[in-house]
Amino acid sequence: MFDEADENYDPVLIESIIDFDPNTMCVEQESSDIIDTLRGWLSDSVPSHIDIDSIDSFSDHSEIFSFEIPLNRKEWLVEDLASKRQRSPRLFEFLVLLLGKPQYKSYASFIDKAKGVFQIYQPEKVAELWQSVKSRQSNQRMTYDKFARAIRWYYKSNIMQKTNTRYTFQFSSKTLKNYFVDENNNTKLSLKS
């Protein structure tokens, strides 16, 4: 059906083929065949010791989706409003960019985009990615623990809100207002601290 080696292969396109109703959280009947096919692929690509049925959205998927996503630094630059210069993103900007990239959906994705609530599925992968994208480099390894602490600093400045749920974070309404002023799927970062 779809061949990954095919240059026309597009995971986003596949997604649009499946008729998913966000209200009922169910897929339409016609889509079930496609789901089964995808499930078949998963069976072939996932290590045999892993029970696919045991995989849920709250587990760390790093063992399952262990393939590397090539890093393209340019994709992670933001334009500084003041200087009009390209620069590495701040942590919250990194999060906005990450959530906007379909290829990173297995890393983290929105649970409730309108409220800015998102969940991280591969904590250490995200922390690792943050380390390679951020401006301020260090010799030590970025861990989810430190990554999460940095996010918690945002509570005080009201850039983020507490969720008190495992691997789940939320942008504040203020941040949502200032950084999601886009109407399409293009992420707009209109800075204004």
Add this chain to the structure above:
DNA sequence: TGCGGAAATA
């Protein structure tokens, strides 16, 4: 795991 103080650092 999440939280947040305290101190260090790019």
Add this chain to the structure above:
DNA sequence: TATTTCCGCA
């Protein structure tokens, strides 16, 4: 200044 690092507490 914006995290990063370390860590005791819940």
